[in-house]
Amino acid sequence: MDMMFHDLNISDADFQRLVKFIHNNYGIDLSKKRQLITSRLSHSLKSKGYKDFNAFLEHLFSKKDPEDLELVLNKLTTNYTYFLREKEHFTFLEKTILPELEQRHMRDKVLSIWSAGCSSGEEPYTLSIYLKEYFGSRPGSWDTRVLATDISQQAMAKAKAAIYQPPVDMPAEWLRRYFVPSKTNPGEYTVAPAIRNNVIFRTFNLMEPIQFRLKFDVIFCRNVMIYFDQSTRDALIRRFYDAMNPNAYLFISHSESLGQTPLFRLVAPAVYRKNSAPARS
Ligand SMILES: C[S@@+](CC[C@H](N)C(=O)[O-])C[C@H]1O[C@@H](n2cnc3c(N)ncnc32)[C@H](O)[C@@H]1O
Incomplete structure (x- = not known):
C-alpha cells in the first residue's frame, strides 16, 4: 500500500469546469467542495493511470465515456443512509397516511410510492417493510410496489444486492420475518424476497422530466x-x-425545509402535503 499517497492536483480552471458540469447535469453544488473532489477521486484516477485532473477531465469531456461518468457520480455523490432513518416519518406514514390511502384506493388497490434518491436501498426497504406490515393482513391483493431511484450505480448495485448488517434498533420480530441471515458471514443478512420484490430500482436523474406511468x-x-x-x-x-x-405527501429530512411555497403545506415535521390550486410560479 502506498503510505505516501497524495491527492492529485486540480487547477482552478479544471475545478470550475468540473463543478459546472456536475451542477448543470445533476444539480449537485460542489462549488465549496474542492477538498472533497480531490480526496474522493484522486485514488481512482491514479489507478487508471491519470497523472492529474486535467488529463482525466480532457478525456471525460471529449469522450463522454459512460465509465468515467459513472466513476464521477459514484465518487462525488454522498450516499450515507440507514434503516429506519428519521423513524417518526414511518410512524406518521403508518398511522396517518396508509389508513387514508387505503380508503382512497379501495377500488383500484394501487398505491404509488417513490423513494427519490434511494442510495443503497435502506429507505425503500424500510418503506417496503411498513407496507407489508400494514397491507399484509388486508383482504384482496394490494399493489404497493415502491419505486426507488438514484444516479449512483454503485449505491444502486448495493441496493439490488440487498445485503446488510441491520442496525441494533431493528425490531427483533422484523429481523426474523424480513431478513435472511447469511450462512457464512455472521451479522450479515439479505432482505427477504417478499420485501425485496416489492421495490423496483431504476437509475433516474432528478434533473430530468418526471415521466413515470x-x-x-x-x-x-x-x-x-x-x-x-x-x-x-x-x-x-x-x-x-x-x-x-x-x-x-412529500417527505424531506428534518434538517431541510421547502421554504415559502404555494405548492405545499407543512402537515408534520418535514412532511408536506400537496395544495390543490396553487398560483403558477
Ligand atoms: C444522502 S443520500 C440519501 C438517501 C436516503 N434518501 C436517506 O435519506 O437516507 C443522497 C442520494 O441522492 C442521490 N442524488 C444526488 N443527486 C441526484 C440526482 N440528480 N438524481 C438522483 N439522485 C441523486 C445520491 O446519489 C445519493 O445516493
Missing part, C-alpha cells in the same frame, strides 16, 4: 436536495408537484 401518492426525497442550490431545488419541487396526486 402513475402519479405519486407519496414521495420520499430525504437528504437529497441538501446537495442542490435553491433554484435547482425549487424547480424539482415544482416537478414533484406536477407528478403527484391531489393531496399527496
Whole structure:
C-alpha cells in the first residue's frame, strides 16, 4: 500500500469546469467542495493511470465515456443512509397516511410510492417493510410496489444486492420475518424476497422530466436536495408537484425545509402535503 499517497492536483480552471458540469447535469453544488473532489477521486484516477485532473477531465469531456461518468457520480455523490432513518416519518406514514390511502384506493388497490434518491436501498426497504406490515393482513391483493431511484450505480448495485448488517434498533420480530441471515458471514443478512420484490430500482436523474406511468401518492426525497442550490431545488419541487396526486405527501429530512411555497403545506415535521390550486410560479 502506498503510505505516501497524495491527492492529485486540480487547477482552478479544471475545478470550475468540473463543478459546472456536475451542477448543470445533476444539480449537485460542489462549488465549496474542492477538498472533497480531490480526496474522493484522486485514488481512482491514479489507478487508471491519470497523472492529474486535467488529463482525466480532457478525456471525460471529449469522450463522454459512460465509465468515467459513472466513476464521477459514484465518487462525488454522498450516499450515507440507514434503516429506519428519521423513524417518526414511518410512524406518521403508518398511522396517518396508509389508513387514508387505503380508503382512497379501495377500488383500484394501487398505491404509488417513490423513494427519490434511494442510495443503497435502506429507505425503500424500510418503506417496503411498513407496507407489508400494514397491507399484509388486508383482504384482496394490494399493489404497493415502491419505486426507488438514484444516479449512483454503485449505491444502486448495493441496493439490488440487498445485503446488510441491520442496525441494533431493528425490531427483533422484523429481523426474523424480513431478513435472511447469511450462512457464512455472521451479522450479515439479505432482505427477504417478499420485501425485496416489492421495490423496483431504476437509475433516474432528478434533473430530468418526471415521466413515470402513475402519479405519486407519496414521495420520499430525504437528504437529497441538501446537495442542490435553491433554484435547482425549487424547480424539482415544482416537478414533484406536477407528478403527484391531489393531496399527496412529500417527505424531506428534518434538517431541510421547502421554504415559502404555494405548492405545499407543512402537515408534520418535514412532511408536506400537496395544495390543490396553487398560483403558477
Ligand atoms: C444522502 S443520500 C440519501 C438517501 C436516503 N434518501 C436517506 O435519506 O437516507 C443522497 C442520494 O441522492 C442521490 N442524488 C444526488 N443527486 C441526484 C440526482 N440528480 N438524481 C438522483 N439522485 C441523486 C445520491 O446519489 C445519493 O445516493
